[in-house]
Amino acid sequence: MFTLILYVLATILLSLSFFKDRKKTKKALKKAWKAFENILPQFIGILVIIGLMLAVIDPETISRLIGGESGFLGMFLAALVGGITLIPGFVAFPLAATLLNNGAGFMQIAVFISTLMMVGVVTLPVEIQYFGKRAAVLRNSLAFSFSFVVALVIGVVLG
Numbered sequence: 001m002f003t004l005i006l007y008v009l010a011t012i013l014l015s016l017s018f019f020k021d022r023k024k025t026k027k028a029l030k031k032a033w034k035a036f037e038n039i040l041p042q043f044i045g046i047l048v049i050i051g052l053m054l055a056v057i058d059p060e061t062i063s064r065l066i067g068g069e070s071g072f073l074g075m076f077l078a079a080l081v082g083g084i085t086l087i088p089g090f091v092a093f094p095l096a097a098t099l100l101n102n103g104a105g106f107m108q109i110a111v112f113i114s115t116l117m118m119v120g121v122v123t124l125p126v127e128i129q130y131f132g133k134r135a136a137v138l139r140n141s142l143a144f145s146f147s148f149v150v151a152l153v154i155g156v157v158l159g
Contacts, residue, residue, distance in 0.1 A: 039126070057081070066112065068105030075151055078108040082115030083144060086122045110154035114147035 066078040127136040
């Protein structure tokens with residue numbers, strides 16, 4: 001429902017822009033389309049890689065490897081899987097609930113979700129292209145490290 005509201009709002013605002021200044025609105029839409037065309041090949045490649053990974057790795061396998069008793073090794077494995085996998089938030093959180101119900105630990109899920117949302121190994125080539133190698137690697141490294149801090153806080157609060 002929220003997505004529908006956003007689409008309606010975007011359509012209304014685009015219409016207002018169009019009526020206010022057709023020339024600028026058309027120019028902005030052309031620029032947006034050009035940017036979309038430029039990023040589309042990388043985006044399709046990312047989607048293919050994600051699809052293949054999700055076909056190979058099922059929730060039961062992941063939960064066995066990152067169970068509550070797996071400790072730091074399970075956290076590290078969860079961080080690696082989360083950093084490599086790219087799943088949207090609306091899929092990630094129900095997946096986390098499923099993993100928790102299948103015996104995964106809170107700290108392991110915290111580091112998994114944190115790296116899933118903040119670290120992008122799959123998207124790194126695109127990130128390097130747009131932000132530069134140094135900034136992309138630094139951002140991903142800091143995000144990976146911070147994910148363990150988040151997991152430790154979750155472990156203290158819920159453990």
